[in-house]
Amino acid sequence: MNTAKDIIECVGSIQPLPDTALKLMNVMSDPKSKLEDIVGTIKYDQAVTSEVLKLCNSAFFGMSREVTSLEDALKCLGTAKVLQMVMSVHTNNMLGREQHGYGLDPGVLWKHSVAVALASSQFAQKLRLADTNLAFTAGLLHDIGKTILNEHVADEFVEIVRIVTDERIAFVEAERRVLGYSHEEVGAMMAEKWKLPESIVRCIRYHHAPSDLETHDPLVDAVYLANCVCLLLGIGLGEDGLCSRADAEVLERHSLRESDLEFIGAQTVVELQRVQAMFGDTPNSEQVDS
């Protein structure tokens, strides 16, 4: 079996992204787009609208009255929250599945992706980037390549781990060496096939190695740092663990300190618990049992 060829065939036969998600990402990546464009994009997708209304009316938000329209939801919760909700709903199906090759139980990759999305938009804010929503989406999709590479990693897991352990290289580098492609490259190919904005493709392709870009891109740096923080905090860690390179240059480029990473990490965990509660996955809050 030719693994590399097989991987390319898998990428060739992926399902298209839902139309709404695609349009939304294009609207979001265009700095000239306005609020009305965003509303216009979601409004005609009934499935998404009803999902948003259901989430808005869930016990989590504790609304005093029923939210009955998309405009109403945007007014009550703000555009950013609603957009994040739409994107999270759209990716749940794809990223929510078990990825056994990476040792990720059902729901774990989605949780990691949402956490990286939340942290990416915080880093984008910290780096004063214009569009934190774009950072959210790039963060949400950064590991999408794992959904295809999963089976191949499962087949070659022992060899990949041997190289990672013996040579102390990153898991992503061992993937490339053993399988011909890494999950970054596969993810970028998927995003290209979906015709996602170039800025998002770049984030997916370089989320483990932002300094490999000839012209550094602060959006890629934001997603890279977000992924580092979520790995460090163990949010959605798989068997690849923390075998990813720490790149001090990225911190230096933006004059960030370790305390910035810590602060954003703490904030991410708080926000993630809110999102999980919204989707009905409540962290257990009870503390003492005698």
Place this chain on the structure above:
Amino acid sequence: MDRVVDIADIKVTKDPRSTLITYSLGSCIGVAIWDPVNHVGGMLHYMLPESSISPDKAKANPAMFADTGIPTLFRSVYKIGAQKNNLVVKVAGGSHLLDDNGMFNIGKRNYVTLRKLFWKNKIMIDAEQVGGSISRTIRLNVGTGRFTIHSRGQETEL
């Protein structure tokens, strides 16, 4: 019965049938304490070394930080009958990225803060497994005190 300790969470119990478990420790640290005489167990999964980074968050959830979470863990087990002299203390986690410059050192700092606090309060660590670049899941059986670490498909008992 498995009782899950989330990230930034503490659970204590005197039910000998329960197993305290925390998943996926990266640079976070899991502290398990057990009183074999009074059959009390407790587990903490903290994220960051010092609460000074965000006092509001520490107030809302002391289990997020070492300097607020560790004292809360010990107080919580004393409250349900554990005694300091009996306690068996085990520690795991504190992993790091492949980091030549030590700029992303949360794991090491998490561990240093724990050691300082234990030193000040005369608490001995009975067993530990910290560092490396692996993810760890830990379990404490409150009935027997058996403490295990699960990582990369293998289980080790400490």
